[in-house]
Amino acid sequence: MKSLLKTTVAAIAFAAAGSAAQAADVKACFVYVGPVGDFGWSYQHDQGRQAVEEHFGDKVETAYLESVPEGPDAERAIERFAREGCNIIFTTSFGYMNPTIKVAKKFPDVKFEHATGYKTADNVATYNSKFHEGRYIIGQIAAKQSKSGVAGYIASFPIPEVVSGINSFLLGAQSVNPDFKLKVVWVNTWFDPGKEADAAKALIDQGADIITQHTDSTAPLQVAQERGVHGFGQASDMINFAKDAQYTAIIDDWAPYYIHRVEAVLDGSWKSESTWDGLAEGHVVMAPYTNLPDDVVEMAKATEEKIKGGWEPFTGPITKQDGTVAAEDGVTLDDGAILGMNWYVQGVDDKLPQ
Amino acid sequence: MRIELVKRKEHSQAMLLLSPLIAVALTALAAGIIFLISGHNPLIALYKFFIEPLTQQWSLEATIDKATPLILIGCGLAVCYLSNNWNIGAEGQFIFGALFGSALPILYPDFENVATLPLMLVFGALGGALWALIPAVLKTRFNTNEILTSLMLVYVASLLLDYLVRGPWRDPGGYNFPESRIFSDAATLPDVFGGLMSLSTPITIIIAIVLALVLAKTLKGFEIRVMGESPRAGSFAGFSAKRLTLFSFALAGALAGLAGTMEVSGGLNQLLPTISPGYGFTAIIVAFLGRLNPFGIIVAGFVLALSYIGGEAVQSAMGVSNKIASVIQGLLLFFVLACDTFILYRIRMVSRRVTAGETSHV
Numbered sequence: 001m002k003s004l005l006k007t008t009v010a011a012i013a014f015a016a017a018g019s020a021a022q023a024a025d026v027k028a029c030f031v032y033v034g035p036v037g038d039f040g041w042s043y044q045h046d047q048g049r050q051a052v053e054e055h056f057g058d059k060v061e062t063a064y065l066e067s068v069p070e071g072p073d074a075e076r077a078i079e080r081f082a083r084e085g086c087n088i089i090f091t092t093s094f095g096y097m098n099p100t101i102k103v104a105k106k107f108p109d110v111k112f113e114h115a116t117g118y119k120t121a122d123n124v125a126t127y128n129s130k131f132h133e134g135r136y137i138i139g140q141i142a143a144k145q146s147k148s149g150v151a152g153y154i155a156s157f158p159i160p161e162v163v164s165g166i167n168s169f170l171l172g173a174q175s176v177n178p179d180f181k182l183k184v185v186w187v188n189t190w191f192d193p194g195k196e197a198d199a200a201k202a203l204i205d206q207g208a209d210i211i212t213q214h215t216d217s218t219a220p221l222q223v224a225q226e227r228g229v230h231g232f233g234q235a236s237d238m239i240n241f242a243k244d245a246q247y248t249a250i251i252d253d254w255a256p257y258y259i260h261r262v263e264a265v266l267d268g269s270w271k272s273e274s275t276w277d278g279l280a281e282g283h284v285v286m287a288p289y290t291n292l293p294d295d296v297v298e299m300a301k302a303t304e305e306k307i308k309g310g311w312e313p314f315t316g317p318i319t320k321q322d323g324t325v326a327a328e329d330g331v332t333l334d335d336g337a338i339l340g341m342n343w344y345v346q347g348v349d350d351k352l353p354q
Numbered sequence: 355m356r357i358e359l360v361k362r363k364e365h366s367q368a369m370l371l372l373s374p375l376i377a378v379a380l381t382a383l384a385a386g387i388i389f390l391i392s393g394h395n396p397l398i399a400l401y402k403f404f405i406e407p408l409t410q411q412w413s414l415e416a417t418i419d420k421a422t423p424l425i426l427i428g429c430g431l432a433v434c435y436l437s438n439n440w441n442i443g444a445e446g447q448f449i450f451g452a453l454f455g456s457a458l459p460i461l462y463p464d465f466e467n468v469a470t471l472p473l474m475l476v477f478g479a480l481g482g483a484l485w486a487l488i489p490a491v492l493k494t495r496f497n498t499n500e501i502l503t504s505l506m507l508v509y510v511a512s513l514l515l516d517y518l519v520r521g522p523w524r525d526p527g528g529y530n531f532p533e534s535r536i537f538s539d540a541a542t543l544p545d546v547f548g549g550l551m552s553l554s555t556p557i558t559i560i561i562a563i564v565l566a567l568v569l570a571k572t573l574k575g576f577e578i579r580v581m582g583e584s585p586r587a588g589s590f591a592g593f594s595a596k597r598l599t600l601f602s603f604a605l606a607g608a609l610a611g612l613a614g615t616m617e618v619s620g621g622l623n624q625l626l627p628t629i630s631p632g633y634g635f636t637a638i639i640v641a642f643l644g645r646l647n648p649f650g651i652i653v654a655g656f657v658l659a660l661s662y663i664g665g666e667a668v669q670s671a672m673g674v675s676n677k678i679a680s681v682i683q684g685l686l687l688f689f690v691l692a693c694d695t696f697i698l699y700r701i702r703m704v705s706r707r708v709t710a711g712e713t714s715h716v
Contacts, residue, residue: 029670035676063670063671063673064670064673065666065669065670065676066669066675066676067676069628069631070626070628071622071626071628071629071631072617072621072622072631073631075621076416076419076420076550076663076666077666079412079416079550080413080416080666080667080670081670083410083412083413084670084671094531095531095533095626098536098623098624106549118529157530157531157532158530159529159530159531160529160530163530188516188520188532188627340529342529342530353520353530
């Protein structure tokens with residue numbers, strides 16, 4: 001006991017002096033909105049953090065806070081990291097945008113990286129991935145595999161990222177079956193397995209035999225597995241939760257981006273940027289295609305290659321839900337139109353919450 | 355052998371003061387064991403959890419900032435509980451007050467002058483009081499159970515907030531995300547000291563002191579205490595139970611509503627679908643931990659806030675799960691209640707033979 005006490009006193013003394021004399025060159029810190037064990041969004045960000053630790057070894061130290069609610073606690077959590085000597089802080093949810101900007105103003109020497117937002121500053125960069133590219137592929141698979149011609153989509157918040165995902169999924173499906181229909185349920189949460197499961201059940205009861213989701217838990221896929229329908233993993237490969245139900249998954253691979261940005265802090269080349277990469281850069285990765293006939297797998301892989309080669313899923317002809325033309329034949333929507341999307345394409349069986 | 359609790363004839367004054375300290379010590383001991391089991395050095399973890407937040411100015415400020423709404427709501431609730439009015443709905447009053455207070459900067463963003471902030475605070479208190487008066491009127495007019503009605507109104511208020519930020523009050527420039535516009539500087543409660551605390555802290559402390567004086571020194575304070583301890587005696591003295599119910603609910607609601615407005619104006623700067631991590635419910639605990647005394651509530655609010663900040667500290671420094679902080683909060687409350695029980699009761703061992711004899715009567 002005595003020796004434990006001694007080492008502790010020594011450790012505390014060291015910890016008190018420690019912030020000034022850290023062994024690592026850079027401290028990278030991460031704020032997660034969900035638990036690292038959600039096996040979805042926050043889990044994937046934490047995989048990225050672990051990849052950073054592995055890649056840089058002793059040169060980089062990392063820390064994280066999980067389940068930080070979007071609200072006053074978020075600002076405090078980010079500020080804690082800034083005070084504790086973090087050199088770069090990744091805030092990984094849209095709702096952290098204003099707190100990140102606020103704290104960044106107070107700590108001009110610390111670099112901030114906000115995922116999925118639209119506000120930047122000299123020391124605040126933003127990053128996101130072109131998840132809609134993956135959505136197009138799974139939309140095609142859905143249309144090939146569905147018997148009822150109806151898919152169910154569990155959506156979180158009506159922000160452009162989610163809306164463009166819905167549209168891209170349906171455009172992919174319509175490229176295979178022009179009459180394909182999509183039902184949408186808004187659960188107004190990123191992570192609530194109970195709500196997500198209820199939404200999945202409701203959609204299946206309404207005739208959907210393919211389930212896809214823009215929420216973070218594995219619950220919708222598990223419901224699909226139980227009810228004998230099919231679906232797709234979201235954010236991470238969820239095959240272990242739905243061996244028979246998962247066709248593929250859209251995996252967010254943050255590791256290359258995180259390593260790249262921490263490297264930039266190490267060599268002093270860090271600049272505020274807005275990064276928006278997809279399949280081609282490896283930020284969006286398709287999980288192995290399973291439970292599918294060969295011709296569908298081939299189609300999916302061909303589309304994947306096409307997108308990697310620079311083709312944009314939002315290429316006309318695209319008709320909006322109200323019948324107006326969004327893009328003429330062969331015209332591609334620009335980044336701004338996709339990043340600010342607040343309209344449905346034709347065929348969505350839902351009214352966009354306005 | 356059976357263990358029985360027997361009421362003590364007298365309770366020790368010394369223990370009344372010592373009991374919270376013993377509870378904190380027991381919590382620290384239990385927390386240490388949990389840290390040890392989860393593979394962390396318990397002494398470092400305890401230091402990070404309970405001591406380190408007090409050693410740096412910013413974390414001290416963060417703790418006080420977190421304690422502020424708890425203290426303000428807790429003070430109002432103390433008046434309710436002292437007078438035997440069981441207001442469980444402070445969370446709803448907090449939210450409704452915040453809605454009322456935010457109406458001005460959201461609906462009239464161009465109304466920017468020195469009157470903006472005072473008006474918002476008055477509206478906030480008014481909104482909270484109105485929301486609290488619903489269960490109070492239901493109780494005095496129709497004899498409904500205020501525990502149920504005040505609690506149910508929490509859900510009504512939070513759904514109303516949810517509706518407004520997703521619908522009519524959504525930021526027109528916010529890309530459809532459910533949040534209101536950001537308040538202008540004129541509608542923002544100024545920061546004090548290092549910028550982590552807003553003016554809400556000094557306002558709260560002043561209110562707590564005034565309330566303590568009112569409770570201890572004035573006729574109103576006497577009325578509140580008498581009606582709580584013996585309503586019959588109070589009615590002989592000419593006090594009206596109904597009027598006091600309305601008064602205590604309105605006061606608690608006003609303070610909760612004020613806390614809500616100050617949290618939104620000084621901290622969040624905008625309305626979000628959720629603006630409170632359960633302050634209104636935690637404040638119930640704070641009120642009782644503080645023995646329904648405003649000064650006690652200030653201490654209790656601080657201790658509870660410390661458990662949040664300390665929980666973050668061990669998480670960020672040592673990678674301890676954030677669930678452990680919740681466990682430690684639960685332990686703290688458990689030990690406080692357990693220690694209090696032993697002030698009022700003592701343990702008596704009853705032998706098996708007597709037990710059999712006693713149960714046969716039942």
